[in-house]
Amino acid sequence: MTKTKLLLPLLQLRIAVNFKKRNGSRMLIQDSLKRKLIIQEDFPWRLPVLSNREEAETSETCDEILKYVGGVDLSFSKDDPSVACGTLVVLDIANLNVLYQDSSVVKLHIPYIPGFLAFREAPVLLELLKKMKTSASPFYPQLLMVDGNGILHPRGFGLACHLGVLADLPTIGIGKNLHHVDGLTLAKVRHCLEENSSKDIITLIGDSGRTLGAAMRSKEGSLKPIFVSVGHSISLATAIKIVKMTCRFRIPEPIRQADIRSKECLQKLNHEK
DNA sequence: GCGACAG
DNA sequence: ATCTTGTCGC
Numbered sequence: 001m002t003k004t005k006l007l008l009p010l011l012q013l014r015i016a017v018n019f020k021k022r023n024g025s026r027m028l029i030q031d032s033l034k035r036k037l038i039i040q041e042d043f044p045w046r047l048p049v050l051s052n053r054e055e056a057e058t059s060e061t062c063d064e065i066l067k068y069v070g071g072v073d074l075s076f077s078k079d080d081p082s083v084a085c086g087t088l089v090v091l092d093i094a095n096l097n098v099l100y101q102d103s104s105v106v107k108l109h110i111p112y113i114p115g116f117l118a119f120r121e122a123p124v125l126l127e128l129l130k131k132m133k134t135s136a137s138p139f140y141p142q143l144l145m146v147d148g149n150g151i152l153h154p155r156g157f158g159l160a161c162h163l164g165v166l167a168d169l170p171t172i173g174i175g176k177n178l179h180h181v182d183g184l185t186l187a188k189v190r191h192c193l194e195e196n197s198s199k200d201i202i203t204l205i206g207d208s209g210r211t212l213g214a215a216m217r218s219k220e221g222s223l224k225p226i227f228v229s230v231g232h233s234i235s236l237a238t239a240i241k242i243v244k245m246t247c248r249f250r251i252p253e254p255i256r257q258a259d260i261r262s263k264e265c266l267q268k269l270n271h272e273k
Numbered sequence: 274g275c276g277a278c279a280g
Numbered sequence: 281a282t283c284t285t286g287t288c289g290c
Contacts, residue, residue, distance in 0.1 A: 074280075076281050084281090112281075114278040121280070149279050158279065179279045227279085 026116050030157045036165045037157065042233040043170045045142055048093060050245060069093045069246060070141030071254025072125045072163070075262040077270075082108050085269075086124035087262035088132065089254060090139045093245060096253045100139040102128055103265040114179070115154045118162035129167050141169065143234070143242065145254045149173040152204065152213040152229035154181055164232020171231025172239045173213070174255055178227055182206025189215050193225065201240060204229075214240055219250040226250060 045064040070090045077083040083105065090100040104127065110120045132140055148159035150173030160173030178186050183206055192202045193215065200217040204227070213229030214236060228243050230236050246252040251259070 074281080076280090078282055081282080112280055114280090117280055147280075153279080173279085175279050177279065180277055181279095185277090 023113065023116060026119055027155065030118075030155050030162075033162065033165050034155070034157045037151075037161055038233045039151065039230055039235075040233075041235050041238060043142070047238070047241060047245075050094065064142075066142055066242070067093055068099070068139050068141045068143075069242070069254050070129075070144040070169075071147075071252070071256075071258040072128070072144065073147040073255055073258035073262050074121050074124065075259065075266055077266055083266075084108050084124070085262045085265045086121070086128060087258045087265060088125065088128040089257045089261060090141050091246070091254050091257065093242075096246065096248060098257055100132070100137060101257075101261055102132065103262060104128055105265065105269060117148050118159040121148070121159060122162050122166065125163060126166055129169075143170045143172070144231075145172050145174060145243075145246070145252055146231060147174060147176075147255050147259065149175045149179055149227065150213070150229035150231035152179060152181060152227060154179075158229070158231075160229070160231030170233040172234060172242060173229040173231045174243070174252060175227035175229070176251070178215075182208050182210065182212060184212065189225070193217070203236075211236065216240065216243065218243065218247040218252070222250055224250070226252075 045066045048065050068090050070088060072088050074084045074086045085103055085105045087103040089098055091098055104124055106124050108120060112120055146160035146163055150158050150160035152158060158173055160171045164171035178189060184204055196202060202215050203211055204213045204215055206212050213227055215225040216228055217225050228239055230239055243252050246254055
């Protein structure tokens with residue numbers, strides 16, 4: 001009896017120390033990957049003109065035009081939270097049709113810790129991208145939209161940045177909830193949105209003065225915004241344009257489709273059991 | 274010390 | 281992330 005009363009706190013202490021150590025090394029990894037991060041335009045293509053897309057398709061120039069937009073998301077099993085399905089989709093930005101889809105069911109060993117989402121989710125998604133690249137699919141994305149933040153992150157290096165750097169792809173981070181960072185709070189954001197009710201986008205500037213992203217009412221008259229931030233090799237202005245082009249509903253279509261299809265994948269798996 | 278904390 | 285029904289509206 002007394003033994004357990006003594007050992008329990010010791011075990012908890014050990015666990016807490018290990019937790020701190022692991023996150024410390026993860027912070028170092030984030031800092032070192034961050035040196036490769038590009039926060040400006042760095043891609044070979046240009047945006048399509050959707051109002052007259054016929055013309056854009058057969059443009060006289062030989063410039064590359066953005067067409068293949070990827071989306072990634074994970075869903076989790078309700079029975080076993082360590083079982084997840086990662087999905088990669090690629091849509092045609094001109095009509096938002098799904099051109100490619102692939103899913104992978106995996107067992108996760110790393111827990112979700114705020115600020116360290118990438119260590120849990122990135123491995124599966126990178127594997128899906130790698131598989132697509134090595135299979136020489138003609139639809140390999142020119143840009144990736146990620147379910148999670150970019151530089152809107154405690155150390156300026158969220159999941160979207162992590163994936164962008166490691167996959168060497170332009171990425172855009174999309175948050176469905178605000179990660180409270182650099183003095184930003186939901187109350188402040190709501191206040192700003194109410195003040196400028198004419199605008200559907202407000203820039204998120206932290207206490208440090210840095211521009212971290214944008215809160216965007218992607219659906220007409222919707223109160224709940226989405227949070228757009230730069231992932232890799234793109235500017236916030238371009239990221240916002242692309243998000244607008246891909247929003248049929250509140251969540252941009254590439255991410256929404258990845259979400260829907262990853263859930264379907266788990267459903268099927270459950271059904272087979 | 275307390276609260277906050279993407280998915 | 282996940283558990284959850286109906287319901288109000290275009």
